[in-house]
Amino acid sequence: xxxxxxxxxxxxxxxxxxxxxxxxxxxIRKGEFFSLLGPSGCGKTTLLRIIAGFDTPDEGVVxxxxxxxxxxxxxxxxxxxxxxxxxxxxxxxxxxxxxxPLRLKKVPATTLDAKVREYLHLVQLEAxxxxxxxxxxxxxxxxxxIARALINEPSVLLLDEPLSALDAKLRQNLLVELDHLHDxxxxxxxxVTHDQSEALSVSDRIAVMNKGKVLQIGTPYEIYESPAxxxxxxxxxxxxxxxxxxxxxxxxxxxxxxxLDIPALGTTIKVTDYDNLSVGQHVSFTVRPxxxxxxxxxxxxVGKDINLFxxxxxxPIYSGFQSKYYVSLENGTVIKVIQQHANYMDEGPDIDWxxxxxxxxxxxxxxxxxxxxx
Amino acid sequence: MNGKGQERIVKxxxxxxxxxxxxxxxxxxxxxxxxxxxxxxxxxFGFSNIMLVLVILFLFMPLFxxxxxxxxxxxxxxxNGFSLVWYEKLFFDSKELWRAFGNSFIIAITSSLxxxxxxxxxxxxxxxxxxxxxxxxQTVSFLPMVLPEVIIGISMLIFFTAVRxxxxxxxxxxxxxxxxxPFVFLLVSARLDEFDFSIIEAARDLGATEMQTLVKxxxxxxxxxxxxxxxxxxxxxxxxxxxxxxxxxxxxATLPLYVYSMIRYGVSPVINALSLVLILGIMLIxxxxxxxxxxxxxxx
Numbered sequence: 001x002x003x004x005x006x007x008x009x010x011x012x013x014x015x016x017x018x019x020x021x022x023x024x025x026x027x028i029r030k031g032e033f034f035s036l037l038g039p040s041g042c043g044k045t046t047l048l049r050i051i052a053g054f055d056t057p058d059e060g061v062v063x064x065x066x067x068x069x070x071x072x073x074x075x076x077x078x079x080x081x082x083x084x085x086x087x088x089x090x091x092x093x094x095x096x097x098x099x100x101p102l103r104l105k106k107v108p109a110t111t112l113d114a115k116v117r118e119y120l121h122l123v124q125l126e127a128x129x130x131x132x133x134x135x136x137x138x139x140x141x142x143x144x145x146i147a148r149a150l151i152n153e154p155s156v157l158l159l160d161e162p163l164s165a166l167d168a169k170l171r172q173n174l175l176v177e178l179d180h181l182h183d184x185x186x187x188x189x190x191x192v193t194h195d196q197s198e199a200l201s202v203s204d205r206i207a208v209m210n211k212g213k214v215l216q217i218g219t220p221y222e223i224y225e226s227p228a229x230x231x232x233x234x235x236x237x238x239x240x241x242x243x244x245x246x247x248x249x250x251x252x253x254x255x256x257x258x259x260l261d262i263p264a265l266g267t268t269i270k271v272t273d274y275d276n277l278s279v280g281q282h283v284s285f286t287v288r289p290x291x292x293x294x295x296x297x298x299x300x301x302v303g304k305d306i307n308l309f310x311x312x313x314x315x316p317i318y319s320g321f322q323s324k325y326y327v328s329l330e331n332g333t334v335i336k337v338i339q340q341h342a343n344y345m346d347e348g349p350d351i352d353w354x355x356x357x358x359x360x361x362x363x364x365x366x367x368x369x370x371x372x373x374x
Numbered sequence: 375m376n377g378k379g380q381e382r383i384v385k386x387x388x389x390x391x392x393x394x395x396x397x398x399x400x401x402x403x404x405x406x407x408x409x410x411x412x413x414x415x416x417x418x419f420g421f422s423n424i425m426l427v428l429v430i431l432f433l434f435m436p437l438f439x440x441x442x443x444x445x446x447x448x449x450x451x452x453x454n455g456f457s458l459v460w461y462e463k464l465f466f467d468s469k470e471l472w473r474a475f476g477n478s479f480i481i482a483i484t485s486s487l488x489x490x491x492x493x494x495x496x497x498x499x500x501x502x503x504x505x506x507x508x509x510x511x512q513t514v515s516f517l518p519m520v521l522p523e524v525i526i527g528i529s530m531l532i533f534f535t536a537v538r539x540x541x542x543x544x545x546x547x548x549x550x551x552x553x554x555x556p557f558v559f560l561l562v563s564a565r566l567d568e569f570d571f572s573i574i575e576a577a578r579d580l581g582a583t584e585m586q587t588l589v590k591x592x593x594x595x596x597x598x599x600x601x602x603x604x605x606x607x608x609x610x611x612x613x614x615x616x617x618x619x620x621x622x623x624x625x626x627a628t629l630p631l632y633v634y635s636m637i638r639y640g641v642s643p644v645i646n647a648l649s650l651v652l653i654l655g656i657m658l659i660x661x662x663x664x665x666x667x668x669x670x671x672x673x674x
Binding site: 052053054073074075079080081083084085087088089090091092100101104105148149152 | 570572573575576577578579580581582583586590591594595597598
């Protein structure tokens with residue numbers, strides 16, 4: 001791995017009374033595609049700016065390959081940034097924009113030309129190298145910004161919401177390109193985004209942030225399937241989240257079968273969990289919409305680990321590859337169900353608006369998120 | 375689920391590409407908007423064409439008259455044959471006129487330079503720094519642009535006499551710098567409105583020191599605004615009559631003042647000759663700088 005590891009240790013930064021970063025510690029490994037994910041104002045951009053050198057923390061250190069980089073000005077750090085607004089120099093052509101860092105270093109003309117062409121080729125922009133930035137499309141500008149940031153051969157590339165100004169289709173394409181680029185050059189990428197699907201699809205690991213704190217660090221799979229807090233569960237993907245109270249907890253194969261009382265559902269449900277929770281404990285329970293089954297008729301095979309509810313479809317939303325249903329249960333609570341359409345001309349289980357349906361899920365598909373009181 | 379198989383067959387029928395084309399018979403390739411729906415054909419002697427010719431005549435006839443009569447052999451409006459006598463007089467026997475021309479030139483260059491520097495700095499200061507009297511200064515700086523020139527002229531005259539500065543080149547220079555300032559300020563401000571601050575951080579990030587960032591990024595990217603401000607200032611200064619009239623002293627007449635004083639003793643065809651020389655000169659400059667001006671227009 002060519003990149004450096006980045007260690008953020010106990011970093012805090014406040015603007016007046018607003019705590020942008022509150023005692024944040026993150027370890028980013030060499031060559032990793034690491035995402036900082038969170039809503040706007042969560043501190044992810046502040047952290048990125050601190051690593052780049054545009055902001056200094058009130059407390060804490062940032063280590064790049066074991067050395068503290070906080071005393072260094074931005075131009076002395078082996079870190080380059082791709083800015084949200086692209087930040088291309090409007091008076092320079094695409095070629096000169098990419099050549100800018102090399103011109104500063106007084107690289108000889110022949111080496112410079114070869115290298116600029118190499119990086120323009122990398123982002124497929126050789127055909128546009130004489131154009132000015134204002135003649136390019138958004139996606140092309142973003143590619144110029146990436147080539148310009150990479151030509152210095154940084155150890156770490158910082159990307160500050162690089163795709164947020166582009167339309168959805170283009171965003172998908174560029175995301176794949178970014179992933180390829182990361183595989184090709186193998187340096188550490190730190191990617192800031194508020195878009196959970198972007199973060200899930202390209203990252204090796206993700207740090208989910210909110211209100212200046214890191215809530216969870218893990219692989220996309222870990223973060224999606226076992227969220228550490230209510231916030232993470234709600235922010236990543238869609239979910240049905242309920243507060244619950246533990247009624248019973250008995251060993252079951254190699255984990256525990258837990259019975260939860262959920263006031264919002266007006267009944268108890270069953271869920272498997274690795275922790276032996278004590279009766280009376282308050283917890284949060286989540287089950288992802290795509291793990292629920294929806295049927296028009298009463299399911300024939302109802303095992304003892306199945307949670308089954310009767311309800312009325314309030315809102316069926318067809319979106320091609322899947323359908324989403326808002327189902328109002330008998331006590332009025334609405335839960336979300338998503339059904340994939342795996343076969344051609346699959347319209348799902350003949351369900352329409354105001355139809356009576358059955359919603360069910362197995363105890364293994366639920367998850368106990370956060371032990372509220374401990 | 376009944377009848378789903380049947381539905382399936384019906385839905386699977388695709389639109390043939392050839393049928394899509396047939397719907398727009400006659401057009402080759404993708405569908406195009408018929409030409410006549412966008413551009414209406416002009417009638418040769420339609421109202422708009424006639425107006426166009428009339429307006430162009432109205433604008434340029436006087437110039438043609440002036441140019442034609444600069445080649446007249448005598449004074450007056452009667453044509454007495456082609457001659458270059460007025461050009462001879464202009465180039466070899468008009469010392470005063472060329473002195474005035476020189477004055478105008480010196481004033482235009484110096485005042486626009488100073489106004490450009492001050493105006494650009496003012497624009498940068500007001501845009502990038504927050505301070506108390508910011509809005510106030512912004513409003514006041516536009517005053518010279520909206521006030522009638524006569525009032526500016528008179529007030530400057532009163533001021534210069536009050537502080538006992540003798541009227542002459544210096545006072546003209548000060549006056550021109552003053553009324554040029556708001557124009558430069560306005561144009562540079564407009565450029566700064568579009569200035570993306572992240573390019574400063576980008577430059578630092580890519581390895582530029584603070585000084586390199588200033589010289590290689592900040593100044594070049596606001597240069598189009600600065601240059602168009604300066605060109606504006608040169609033009610304004612060259613053609614100003616009213617304010618200059620009030621603040622000029624003996625021996626400091628600029629070209630517009632000199633031409634005015636000549637006309638008082640009857641229109642001399644030397645002025646006609648001068649007009650053509652100036653028109654040609656300006657056209658030459660415009661041609662030479664066309665590329666440069668175009669890039670300014672394109673990037674600002």
